[in-house]
Amino acid sequence: MDTSLRDRIRAGLRQHDLEEVRDRVLQWDVSEQVELLERLSPSERAVVYRLLPRETAFQAFGRLDTPLQGELLTALRSEEVHGLVAELDPDDRVKLLDELPATVARTLLVDLSPEEQDATGLVMGYPAGSVGRRMSPEFVALDRRMTVDQARAAVLERIDDAETVYALPVLDEQKRLCGIVGLRRLLATDGSALVGEILREAVTVEAHAPAEEAARRCADEKLLALPVVDGTDRLVGILTFDDALDVLEEAESEDVARSGGAEPLRRPYLSTPVRSIVRSRVVWLLVLAVGATLTVRVLEVFEATLEQMVVLSVFIPLLIGTGGNTGNQAATTVTRAVALGDVRVRDVGRVALREVRVGALLGAALGTVGLLGVGLLYGWAVGAVIGLTLLSVCVLAATVGGVMPLLARALGVDPAVFSNPFITTFVDASGLVVYFLIATAVLGL
Amino acid sequence: MDTSLRDRIRAGLRQHDLEEVRDRVLQWDVSEQVELLERLSPSERAVVYRLLPRETAFQAFGRLDTPLQGELLTALRSEEVHGLVAELDPDDRVKLLDELPATVARTLLVDLSPEEQDATGLVMGYPAGSVGRRMSPEFVALDRRMTVDQARAAVLERIDDAETVYALPVLDEQKRLCGIVGLRRLLATDGSALVGEILREAVTVEAHAPAEEAARRCADEKLLALPVVDGTDRLVGILTFDDALDVLEEAESEDVARSGGAEPLRRPYLSTPVRSIVRSRVVWLLVLAVGATLTVRVLEVFEATLEQMVVLSVFIPLLIGTGGNTGNQAATTVTRAVALGDVRVRDVGRVALREVRVGALLGAALGTVGLLGVGLLYGWAVGAVIGLTLLSVCVLAATVGGVMPLLARALGVDPAVFSNPFITTFVDASGLVVYFLIATAVLGL
Numbered sequence: 001m002d003t004s005l006r007d008r009i010r011a012g013l014r015q016h017d018l019e020e021v022r023d024r025v026l027q028w029d030v031s032e033q034v035e036l037l038e039r040l041s042p043s044e045r046a047v048v049y050r051l052l053p054r055e056t057a058f059q060a061f062g063r064l065d066t067p068l069q070g071e072l073l074t075a076l077r078s079e080e081v082h083g084l085v086a087e088l089d090p091d092d093r094v095k096l097l098d099e100l101p102a103t104v105a106r107t108l109l110v111d112l113s114p115e116e117q118d119a120t121g122l123v124m125g126y127p128a129g130s131v132g133r134r135m136s137p138e139f140v141a142l143d144r145r146m147t148v149d150q151a152r153a154a155v156l157e158r159i160d161d162a163e164t165v166y167a168l169p170v171l172d173e174q175k176r177l178c179g180i181v182g183l184r185r186l187l188a189t190d191g192s193a194l195v196g197e198i199l200r201e202a203v204t205v206e207a208h209a210p211a212e213e214a215a216r217r218c219a220d221e222k223l224l225a226l227p228v229v230d231g232t233d234r235l236v237g238i239l240t241f242d243d244a245l246d247v248l249e250e251a252e253s254e255d256v257a258r259s260g261g262a263e264p265l266r267r268p269y270l271s272t273p274v275r276s277i278v279r280s281r282v283v284w285l286l287v288l289a290v291g292a293t294l295t296v297r298v299l300e301v302f303e304a305t306l307e308q309m310v311v312l313s314v315f316i317p318l319l320i321g322t323g324g325n326t327g328n329q330a331a332t333t334v335t336r337a338v339a340l341g342d343v344r345v346r347d348v349g350r351v352a353l354r355e356v357r358v359g360a361l362l363g364a365a366l367g368t369v370g371l372l373g374v375g376l377l378y379g380w381a382v383g384a385v386i387g388l389t390l391l392s393v394c395v396l397a398a399t400v401g402g403v404m405p406l407l408a409r410a411l412g413v414d415p416a417v418f419s420n421p422f423i424t425t426f427v428d429a430s431g432l433v434v435y436f437l438i439a440t441a442v443l444g445l
Numbered sequence: 446m447d448t449s450l451r452d453r454i455r456a457g458l459r460q461h462d463l464e465e466v467r468d469r470v471l472q473w474d475v476s477e478q479v480e481l482l483e484r485l486s487p488s489e490r491a492v493v494y495r496l497l498p499r500e501t502a503f504q505a506f507g508r509l510d511t512p513l514q515g516e517l518l519t520a521l522r523s524e525e526v527h528g529l530v531a532e533l534d535p536d537d538r539v540k541l542l543d544e545l546p547a548t549v550a551r552t553l554l555v556d557l558s559p560e561e562q563d564a565t566g567l568v569m570g571y572p573a574g575s576v577g578r579r580m581s582p583e584f585v586a587l588d589r590r591m592t593v594d595q596a597r598a599a600v601l602e603r604i605d606d607a608e609t610v611y612a613l614p615v616l617d618e619q620k621r622l623c624g625i626v627g628l629r630r631l632l633a634t635d636g637s638a639l640v641g642e643i644l645r646e647a648v649t650v651e652a653h654a655p656a657e658e659a660a661r662r663c664a665d666e667k668l669l670a671l672p673v674v675d676g677t678d679r680l681v682g683i684l685t686f687d688d689a690l691d692v693l694e695e696a697e698s699e700d701v702a703r704s705g706g707a708e709p710l711r712r713p714y715l716s717t718p719v720r721s722i723v724r725s726r727v728v729w730l731l732v733l734a735v736g737a738t739l740t741v742r743v744l745e746v747f748e749a750t751l752e753q754m755v756v757l758s759v760f761i762p763l764l765i766g767t768g769g770n771t772g773n774q775a776a777t778t779v780t781r782a783v784a785l786g787d788v789r790v791r792d793v794g795r796v797a798l799r800e801v802r803v804g805a806l807l808g809a810a811l812g813t814v815g816l817l818g819v820g821l822l823y824g825w826a827v828g829a830v831i832g833l834t835l836l837s838v839c840v841l842a843a844t845v846g847g848v849m850p851l852l853a854r855a856l857g858v859d860p861a862v863f864s865n866p867f868i869t870t871f872v873d874a875s876g877l878v879v880y881f882l883i884a885t886a887v888l889g890l
Contacts, residue, residue: 165632265778
């Protein structure tokens with residue numbers, strides 16, 4: 001979106017030129033309208049939102065990130081809000097209500113029809129972070145004893161209000177999930193056949209399972225909908241692929257932010273106030289800085305050595321920087337592998353062994369370059385110190401970097417939290433110790 | 446998967462106990478079988494693959510990462526290979542053929558039926574990295590003049606071989622794409638209505654557009670299928686959501702790896718040979734190490750200052766580490782925002798301004814802590830130097846970190862490439878310069 005275009009909209013709003021603003025905005029398609037809404041201030045957003053025709057406004061609302069939805073609701077009038085909330089699907093509604101203060105959420109819930117309250121209450125009964133909290137309870141389930149004709153009729157009956165009709169869970173006589181059939185298969189099969197003959201085995205997930213795990217299962221198996229069951233295999237809801245994608249996107253943002261050493265922003269970057277950005281980073285930064293005082297201590301211990309050979313301090317950033325990069329690489333690779341399910345906690349031995357070898361090869365390459373480069377300019381003794389330190393630091397950093405995410409997963413902590421920044425700090429301190437031990441040994445200090 | 450279980454399989458293979466291995470493997474579901482295949486050596490993989498019944502084998506094959514598919518093909522006998530390749534959908538086939546050496550790919554193509562050759566050739570006509578290369582040419586298109594009854598009949602005709610029947614592109618009289626309609630809508634509407642009355646506007650993408658861009662559009666708009674058109678708006682293929690998810694996963698892995706300072710692995714971590722891992726990291730590491738020699742030069746320039754006050758070297762890792770973390774945070778946030786489409790290149794001014802403010806606030810917080818902490822132990826002059834340096838470094842690092850990804854995008858380079866590691870190196874060197882300038886000024890050296 002053109003900045004000047006947005007500025008013109010804002011100017012129009014300031015001058016209360018609402019007719020013109022509306023004409024302009026209505027020429028755009030929904031994604032452009034959403035982009036505009038994301039970049040306005042909360043009050044401007046509410047004004048523009050009201051200018052949109054009801055159907056478009058609802059579409060745009062659905063496409064906003066949930067925190068912005070919450071903000072928008074706070075700025076709208078009460079009856080507009082209730083109308084909006086009532087129209088949402090139960091799973092989207094719960095997502096929104098989770099964003100709002102509890103008192104506001106309660107008032108909104110109370111105004112819903114009994115059926116909608118039930119549907120919402122069902123979903124809200126599950127803990128935050130579980131797939132039960134993100135699923136839709138509005139599904140079409142077939143009975144295995146039905147004929148295909150009966151099944152098609154059942155689908156047509158619910159065709160307007162079910163979350164999806166393309167993936168149809170199948171229940172047995174005790175109402176337990178026994179399979180799934182695609183609408184495509186249903187249409188392609190002769191009408192007198194039984195549903196039980198054409199169903200296939202369903203991938204399912206338990207309602208209390210973590211939402212991220214369920215979403216990744218859905219994405220890996222490329223499912224249109226993943227049936228969610230309770231402890232007795234009874235169907236309680238479905239996680240459709242669009243909700244799975246949302247869950248994954250949030251999880252990715254979280255991982256990416258944390259491995260970069262900050263808390264994730266829960267809204268688009270440019271609509272996040274500066275103080276929120278600061279808040280998402282300052283705690284991390286302080287914790288890491290405190291951790292880095294470890295390096296200060298190490299250097300205090302070796303201060304005498306440094307006084308003897310000040311030239312040693314000249315290589316400190318290079319050495320610990322290389323250690324940091326190496327550890328970073330290993331941690332990033334393994335964290336990603338864990339997220340994709342390619343590596344499990346029990347693989348820690350294999351990973352450590354692999355990273356030791358990788359670190360050794362990398363360290364050998366870098367150490368040789370370091371030995372030659374430094375040796376030619378500073379003498380072979382110093383060159384040897386740098387070369388050996390690079391080798392040791394690479395082995396150390398790669399191993400620590402590769403193992404940390406698995407250790408984190410074993411402790412039940414987010415691997416991305418343990419990742420890059422923490423590892424760098426740890427590797428910095430130990431790298432310095434190794435450096436000075438090698439220097440003392442080789443140079444006889 | 447239990448390591449001991451896999452080892453038992455491998456033992457069984459070594460002892461040529463194929464009956465037992467097959468019985469065991471057939472008890473598992475497809476994802477477990479795929480996991481096993483991922484963790485075997487190439488020759489073991491081929492043996493186990495052959496033990497599977499044809500339908501299961503084909504399913505498992507489809508679920509392997511493409512490099513492993515390629516490896517597997519190389520180990521199978523020629524007629525097995527040709528059968529497999531012929532059965533794949535055109536888009537999966539092209540993905541696989543792209544992995545194989547050109548000569549092998551050509552022989553495989555030649556053996557396909559003329560229709561399959563055409564479908565494959567169509568897709569291969571598009572450049573690698575474009576959505577045309579990843580789309581499926583097997584779609585069902587409706588004509589806007591059809592009645593709903595005629596449309597349903599058209600769907601039933603193609604119900605077995607079309608890539609999807611749930612999202613149906615609609616063409617006008619000149620065979621140009623004019624909209625799209627969901628199968629759900631088609632079934633819910635009265636049979637005598639015209640398709641043209643119930644279609645909705647379609648999001649489309651041009652065949653030469655980057656695959657990642659198209660995939661993200663597909664995911665953002667939660668589309669089951671995204672129609673792909675040529676320059677004259679004629680429909681050439683569709684990108685279904687499962688292929689979009691694959692594209693996004695590869696793109697994410699690439700971004701994540703590069704911001705961690707390495708090339709992406711194109712296969713699961715544990716099936717990647719050590720030398721491949723080393724190769725994916727060594728170039729990066731060397732480049733970064735060479736970049737870090739900049740810090741060596743800076744420190745050489747200020748070596749005399751360091752000799753005067755050796756205590757200054759004690760804080761070097763802390764200061765540049767904090768700068769690195771701050772820059773890292775900013776770069777990670779902005780790179781993610783760029784990937785999600787929340788920030789564009791033209792927003793660089795807003796981003797820079799925002800990060801200057803964030804950096805100033807963070808730096809003020811850290812600088813105060815530094816001033817107090819260091820001042821109490823080393824005297825207020827040194828404390829002031831550390832405090833001021835932390836403030837300056839945070840502002841510098843945050844701004845550089847926030848702007849680099851946009852600069853990269855503007856230059857047409859991968860933002861994740863420019864990101865964290867490069868920024869850290871740049872910020873290290875400039876941070877040191879700032880440090881010594883402040884120290885010289887405050888301490889009168």
